[in-house]
Amino acid sequence: MAERRSPAAAYAGRFEAASRGGALRLAELPFLTQIDVRVDPSSPAAGDIGDALGVPLPVEPGTAVRAGSGADEVTVAWLGPDEWLVVAPEGHRVELLRKGLGDRHGSIVDVSAQRTALLVTGPRARDLLAHGCALDLHPAVFGPGACAQTTLARAQVVLIPREDGFLLLVRSSFAAYLAEWLLDAAAEYVA
Amino acid sequence: MLLIPCPWCGPREEAEFHYGGQAHVAYPEDPAALSDEEWARYLFFRDNPKGVFAERWSHSAGCRRWFNALRDTATNQIHGVYRVGEPRPVAS
Numbered sequence: 001m002a003e004r005r006s007p008a009a010a011y012a013g014r015f016e017a018a019s020r021g022g023a024l025r026l027a028e029l030p031f032l033t034q035i036d037v038r039v040d041p042s043s044p045a046a047g048d049i050g051d052a053l054g055v056p057l058p059v060e061p062g063t064a065v066r067a068g069s070g071a072d073e074v075t076v077a078w079l080g081p082d083e084w085l086v087v088a089p090e091g092h093r094v095e096l097l098r099k100g101l102g103d104r105h106g107s108i109v110d111v112s113a114q115r116t117a118l119l120v121t122g123p124r125a126r127d128l129l130a131h132g133c134a135l136d137l138h139p140a141v142f143g144p145g146a147c148a149q150t151t152l153a154r155a156q157v158v159l160i161p162r163e164d165g166f167l168l169l170v171r172s173s174f175a176a177y178l179a180e181w182l183l184d185a186a187a188e189y190v191a
Numbered sequence: 192m193l194l195i196p197c198p199w200c201g202p203r204e205e206a207e208f209h210y211g212g213q214a215h216v217a218y219p220e221d222p223a224a225l226s227d228e229e230w231a232r233y234l235f236f237r238d239n240p241k242g243v244f245a246e247r248w249s250h251s252a253g254c255r256r257w258f259n260a261l262r263d264t265a266t267n268q269i270h271g272v273y274r275v276g277e278p279r280p281v282a283s
């Protein structure tokens with residue numbers, strides 16, 4: 001098997017060093033399965049895809065749902081009125097979703113290589129992202145259950161808040177730029 | 192910087208959007224039947240009001256949907272936004 005290299009692999013050491021102080025934790029979650037789902041939310045196919053996922057596709061703009069645990073854990077993020085992003089551990093079976101859609105109108109596309117995932121957690125995670133993001137990231141308005149496509153330091157990202165911080169999905173070709181920006185912005189929070 | 196309320200995502204900064212020009216310019220029913228002048232009018236001629244203007248915007252760095260907005264070209268105030276297919280609201 002050919003050697004795989006994740007887009008931010010070169011930053012693992014510097015992420016770890018920046019995480020030592022305890023105020024922040026930066027890490028790449030490489031090789032997650034990401035599936036772009038497009039289907040009419042009011043169609044029976046949308047319901048069947050939800051059944052295959054174990055959770056209905058969220059129809060409220062800017063929301064995300066999590067279901068399952070361990071190898072079966074999925075996060076389904078609203079990207080548009082007929083578009084969702086499924087994020088799951090590596091090896092998640094995209095065929096199950098394809099089966100859910102069948103030959104009806106819609107699409108299920110494996111986009112795992114399009115973006116990599118950066119995990120930004122810790123007590124100063126929100127302060128760090130606020131340096132380059134215009135959204136209000138306070139948990140009262142942007143806590144678990146929300147999601148947003150926006151820009152962070154001018155790079156397009158999908159932001160998914162978690163209990164302890166944020167999952168940040170960034171295009172592979174922007175990963176190095178964003179990693180450099182995060183490390184630079186983190187300097188004041190790193191002991 | 193404008194704060195533009197995407198009808199799907201809510202208020203976002205202008206840098207997330209692309210401008211799409213005048214809204215409600217219908218594609219001609221039978222383009223081949225048009226004279227050169229009529230075709231040129233469809234392609235190139237747009238209103239240029241000082242005041243409320245219905246125009247298209249795309250939330251390109253967000254939900255990637257096109258929508259319409261009523262913007263006052265003199266004050267930049269956005270009087271309303273509406274989704275594709277929805278009727279143009281009355282400007283307040």
Ligand SMILES: [Zn+2]
Nearest residue numbers: 197200250254
């Ligand atoms: Zn939007």
